[in-house]
Amino acid sequence: MTQYVLPLPVRPHLSDRDFLITGANELAAAWIDRWPDWPQRRLALVGPAGSGKSHLALVWAARTGAAVVDGPDLQGDLTAAALVIDHADQAPAAPLLHCLNQQAETAGSVLLLARTPPTQWPFRLKDLTSRLATVAVAEIAAPDDALMEGLLLKHAHDRQLVINPAVVQLFTRHLERSAAAAATAITLLDELSLRTHRRATVSLARQVVAQLATDPS
Numbered sequence: 001m002t003q004y005v006l007p008l009p010v011r012p013h014l015s016d017r018d019f020l021i022t023g024a025n026e027l028a029a030a031w032i033d034r035w036p037d038w039p040q041r042r043l044a045l046v047g048p049a050g051s052g053k054s055h056l057a058l059v060w061a062a063r064t065g066a067a068v069v070d071g072p073d074l075q076g077d078l079t080a081a082a083l084v085i086d087h088a089d090q091a092p093a094a095p096l097l098h099c100l101n102q103q104a105e106t107a108g109s110v111l112l113l114a115r116t117p118p119t120q121w122p123f124r125l126k127d128l129t130s131r132l133a134t135v136a137v138a139e140i141a142a143p144d145d146a147l148m149e150g151l152l153l154k155h156a157h158d159r160q161l162v163i164n165p166a167v168v169q170l171f172t173r174h175l176e177r178s179a180a181a182a183a184t185a186i187t188l189l190d191e192l193s194l195r196t197h198r199r200a201t202v203s204l205a206r207q208v209v210a211q212l213a214t215d216p217s
Contacts, residue, residue, distance in 0.1 A: 020150035024141040025052055031138035032060050039136045041109040042100070044088070044118050047140030050180030053113045056140075057084045060111055074099065081108045088112035089121040097128040143179055148172045151179050155186035156200075161193070167205045174209045185212065 021029050031043055045053050061068055066082035071091035076098040083103070085091060103110045114121065117139075118132035143151060149168050156163045167189070175181045188208045193200045 020052075020147060020154060022144055022147040022150065024144045024147045025056075028052075028056060028138040028140045031136070032056050035060065035064070036109060038109065040104065040134065041107065042103070042112070042135045043110075044112040044114065044132075044135045044137045045140070046114055046117050046137060048115060048142060048178055048180075050178060050183060051140040051143070052179060053140060054086065057086070057111055057113055060084070064109065066109070066111070071096075078102065081106070082110070083108065084111045084113065086113045089114040089116065089118075093123050093125040093128050096123075097125060097131065100128070100131050142177045143182070145172055147179075148175070148177065148182055151182040152186060155183050156190075159186060159190045161186065161190045161200055163189070163200050163205075164202075166202045167200060170202055170205050170209065175212070181212070185209075188212070 025047075028045060028047070031038070031045075035041075035043070045056060047053050057068070060066065061082070061084050064082040066084050067078065067080035068084040068086065069078070071085050071087035071089065074085060074091040074095045076095045078099055083099070085096070085099070088096070100110065102108070112118065112135065117137045118135050119129075121132060123129055123132070149172055152163070152168050152171050163186075171182070171185050175185055185205075185208050188211060189200050189205055192198075192204050192207060196204070198204060
């Protein structure tokens with residue numbers, strides 16, 4: 001049986017060449033490529049956990065030299081010409097408003113990451129909500145079959161784990177449709193293979209599926 005042999009070092013690959021584009025994320029990737037032609041140079045990149053938001057943001061940051069800050073740690077004065085704010089919906093309201101105002105005054109660029117669009121963020125500061133309402137939104141959908149298969153292969157690639165097409169098909173059929181589930185399944189499969197000194201076969205993959213069904217965490 002033909003196998004996918006992935007002989008690279010065990011580390012995550014997060015360059016633009018490693019971002020997998022399918023129907024689930026192609027519009028979001030197109031928005032990243034469209035920069036600096038963003039309305040008001042602002043973009044919200046939204047999608048479920050593990051969907052690739054951070055990967056796309058790092059691609060953009062590498063292109064633009066953007067600073068990256070976690071929303072809860074956001075403070076008022078930032079001088080970066082380009083900025084990524086992860087977990088932007090969890091940022092303090094006043095610093096986030098100041099950041100957006102400063103960005104507008106300096107013609108800088110800002111990329112906001114969250115699971116939901118800005119109009120659903122839990123802010124009550126009127127000036128902030130009015131600014132967020134005008135931010136363009138790029139959404140990453142739940143992975144389709146092609147993206148799930150690609151994610152499974154990528155995570156195996158990162159872990160230097162050899163898997164065959166039957167394993168990929170089994171996981172694609174039975175896993176929760178999320179990037180996080182793909183990462184978890186490959187991690188568990190790799191650990192089970194190492195623990196039992198067996199190849200990552202369909203038999204082991206079925207054990208992983210059963211384990212995730214009884215204990216999704």
